Amino acid sequence: MRPRTKLQVQVLALSQALPDLSIDQKNWAFKNCLKHVAFRTKKALSCLDCGHVWVGPPVNKTLISRLHTTCDCPNCGVKLEIQDSRNKKKLEQRHIIIALIDVVDGFQITRFFELNSYHKAGQPVHQYLWEVVQHWFVPNGKTTIVARMAPFGYNGGFTGDLEIRPGNVSANIGYRVDKYNIYADYTYPKVKCLPVYKRNGFKTKLKNIYPYSLFTKLLTDSKVETLLKSKQYKLLSERLNSKSHLIDRYWNSIKICIRQKYFVKDAGVWLDYIELLSFFNKDLRSSKYVCPKNLHDAHNKLVAKKRQFQKLKEAEKMRKQIAEAEPSYQKEKGHFFGLVFTKGDLTIKVLESVREFMEEGDIHKHCVFTNKYYKEKDSLCFSARIKGASVETVEVSLKTMKILQSRGMQNRATSFHDRIVELVNASIPLIKKRMESIKVKSKVSKQQDMAAVA
Ligand SMILES: [Zn+2]
16 A cells, blocks of 8 residues: 555655664574474484485484484584474475564564475575564554555465555454464564663563564553563463453462562463362462462362362262152153063163163163153163173163164174064063053052042
């Protein structure tokens, strides 16, 4: 877009006069913002930085070679991470964003460079840095954007020239991401900033941060300032990203950490851990709890405790469900209890309680319990057992007196299936007999009721 306002004209002129990255800056980026890798095959190691290939300890032959995870390239001297690769020849590291923070003519500016690096075994690395976005702003004022086009968002790459882009930078909330509000994977350590930011604690040691959010919030959000001044960079990063509300919720605990000089190294895990403490009603103002020596251990313990708690809850719920369903099952199907058909080592018995439905479901991992077959009025379920061990669960229709299904482990038929079907079919008259006796009984009780009324 052509500059329209006086401000835009001024910014574009300043932008076009900016120097390119210096050799030092480029070397810093190549050294610190990329992985340095050596591919290891059966025969050799190859440095993906300079292309040098040499004979090293062979792949996976000995324990020592397996334990060897880094080496120094004998040619370029770079410390390399060893990756075992039988067929892999190439490595790409793309879209790494590096921010350069500077002051130009009273403007606070952030320049964003995209770093791309292409590696091929046996060849020197091909890599380049190019500038993609600039934020020009005055404290608490409007931000002017100079940028290339990002038709697919900034992860989709940039194209075109560095031009004035319309609009302001907006906050990234949830899935609404402003393509020009860029996340900086790295920040060049030599930083220049306006005195007002310095006064509020702006530091040079910044990584994994949205510079735009930092600059705007540093002057308006006292928690950002406090986290920055107390060097709680990981919590700061969460404050500027999506977990801002958790920083508010647990601010008292964070203040304890700051007072105790306890630096939160993994903010995601720490916040999760504090939420678990809160779940178990622990004292969130006690340093004993909020500053654990080994965060990951403490976190894992609480995760296990919560899982245990949930399991107990589920068991409790199931017990209740069974207790509630038991009387009506007894009333509905009690007339069939005691029905057992036997032939050789095969026994088929009617399920006599809701608990037995659960046990069948647990043994065979099928849905006879979870789908509440004990509530089916028109069918009757049996357990088919070989030498006492359940092999299939059988459902018989009380309307048609036919087998509806007979299933074992994970709903599959077993090698006993045919024998089971045969025995159930042969025993249908016994089930019918029970049905008849129910009808007779209910007829008698009806007559008795009528007699009582008369
Ligand atoms: Zn090398």
